[in-house]
Amino acid sequence: MEIKKTGVAGTMESSDIIVRIEPKNTEGVELTLESAVMQQYGRQIEKVIRETLEGLGVTSAYVNAVDKGALDCTVAARTLAAAYRAAESKDYVWNGGSIR
Amino acid sequence: MSRLRRSMLFVPGNNPGMIRDAHIYGSDSIMFDLEDSVAITEKDAARFLVYKALTTLRYGKKELVVRINDLSSGLGVADLEAIVRARPDVIRLPKTDSAKDVIECEREIERIEREAGIPVGTTGMMAAIESANGVLNAKEIAFSSKRLIGIALGAEDYVTDLKTTRSPEGIELMFARGMIVNAAKAAGIMALDTVYSDVNNEEGFIAEATMIRKMGFDGKSVINPRQIAPLHKVFTPSEKDLMKAHAIMDAIAEANARGSGVASLKGKMIDKPVVARAQYLLEMAERAKTITVEEV
Numbered sequence: 420m421e422i423k424k425t426g427v428a429g430t431m432e433s434s435d436i437i438v439r440i441e442p443k444n445t446e447g448v449e450l451t452l453e454s455a456v457m458q459q460y461g462r463q464i465e466k467v468i469r470e471t472l473e474g475l476g477v478t479s480a481y482v483n484a485v486d487k488g489a490l491d492c493t494v495a496a497r498t499l500a501a502a503y504r505a506a507e508s509k510d511y512v513w514n515g516g517s518i519r
Numbered sequence: 520m521s522r523l524r525r526s527m528l529f530v531p532g533n534n535p536g537m538i539r540d541a542h543i544y545g546s547d548s549i550m551f552d553l554e555d556s557v558a559i560t561e562k563d564a565a566r567f568l569v570y571k572a573l574t575t576l577r578y579g580k581k582e583l584v585v586r587i588n589d590l591s592s593g594l595g596v597a598d599l600e601a602i603v604r605a606r607p608d609v610i611r612l613p614k615t616d617s618a619k620d621v622i623e624c625e626r627e628i629e630r631i632e633r634e635a636g637i638p639v640g641t642t643g644m645m646a647a648i649e650s651a652n653g654v655l656n657a658k659e660i661a662f663s664s665k666r667l668i669g670i671a672l673g674a675e676d677y678v679t680d681l682k683t684t685r686s687p688e689g690i691e692l693m694f695a696r697g698m699i700v701n702a703a704k705a706a707g708i709m710a711l712d713t714v715y716s717d718v719n720n721e722e723g724f725i726a727e728a729t730m731i732r733k734m735g736f737d738g739k740s741v742i743n744p745r746q747i748a749p750l751h752k753v754f755t756p757s758e759k760d761l762m763k764a765h766a767i768m769d770a771i772a773e774a775n776a777r778g779s780g781v782a783s784l785k786g787k788m789i790d791k792p793v794v795a796r797a798q799y800l801l802e803m804a805e806r807a808k809t810i811t812v813e814e815v
Binding site: 428429432433434435489490491492493495496497499500503504509511513514 | 534535536538539563564567568570571572574575576597600601604605635
């Protein structure tokens with residue numbers, strides 16, 4: 420997936436995260452993260468963002484995330500929304516499945 | 520007996536905090552909303568959020584419902600593509616005007632179930648009726664699909680269509696409620712009432728809940744967790760009702776033991792409908808008790 424423009428998703432509300440994805444001229448995903456729970460969950464949030472982008476085939480992007488205590492599923496959802504917006508794509512892929 | 524649907528809690532689909540906490544309030548069903556509570560610019564984000572929540576979080580045995588956007592909005596099919604694959608129990612179709620709306624939605628659900636390898640027919644549906652035309656078509660809507668677990672009244676759009684407004688007494692909804700509850704019961708599915716928007720008027724809320732239970736509705740949508748406990752109280756049989764129901768069942772058992780086809784209680788004959796009502800009441804109480812125990 421090619422990042423074509425700036426894509427943002429999420430809010431500053433508690434339990435949410437804002438993810439901003441921008442185009443980058445060189446390979447690699449450069450991630451900056453701010454979180455109120457950086458010490459405890461910083462690495463996990465970064466892992467979820469990177470894995471989500473990897474799943475979409477995003478190999479080049481600047482990513483800035485401001486976390487307000489989001490669960491992993493919210494981090495993934497906001498990253499997906501920001502990436503699709505940044506790629507100007509609506510070719511969503513839903514993998515399905517449920518752990519219930 | 521089918522599950523209890525006394526309360527269906529609306530949860531805005533783009534609110535991660537409410538999605539996370541939705542199961543703690545004790546409603547019988549949780550309804551994630553992709554329609555009116557989500558801004559048009561955030562439809563994609565809400566879809567991702569609800570999809571991820573449904574496929575990741577555990578909500579115990581709660582019934583999970585997702586209200587999609589109607590198919591004519593251009594958003595409904597995109598909602599279904601995501602949500603059917605996330606395997607909720609029920610998809611709520613808003614703004615249902617005719618059987619055709621249900622059938623079209625069902626066709627899309629079935630296509631996605633096949634594509635995703637989901638057993639066809641396992642995704643339930645409910646249809647919300649929100650227009651004068653929809654109310655007049657309540658019967659054909661209620662009979663339109665085997666997937667339907669119930670039909671619901673959406674009052675805000677309905678009163679707008681009638682060119683009136685909502686009142687605390689709900690006189691403007693009497694015809695719609697009557698049509699919907701009759702159509703649902705004729706089709707053997709549930710009738711679910713609209714939200715009561717004035718969350719600070721608990722007295723009014725209880726009065727409305729009492730009235731719709733009396734009319735035959737099975738439950739009601741709620742927009743605030745505060746409304747769940749009083750609603751369940753209205754829809755849970757009282758001790759007095761239960762004692763009477765037990766007495767009826769005992770009298771029937773005794774008559775059967777005597778080989779008599781006629782039973783009476785305190786001088787009143789007990790006929791078949793009386794027994795059916797007593798049985799239903801006891802089943803409802805049993806279900807409510809089971810749910811309470813599960814939650815503890």
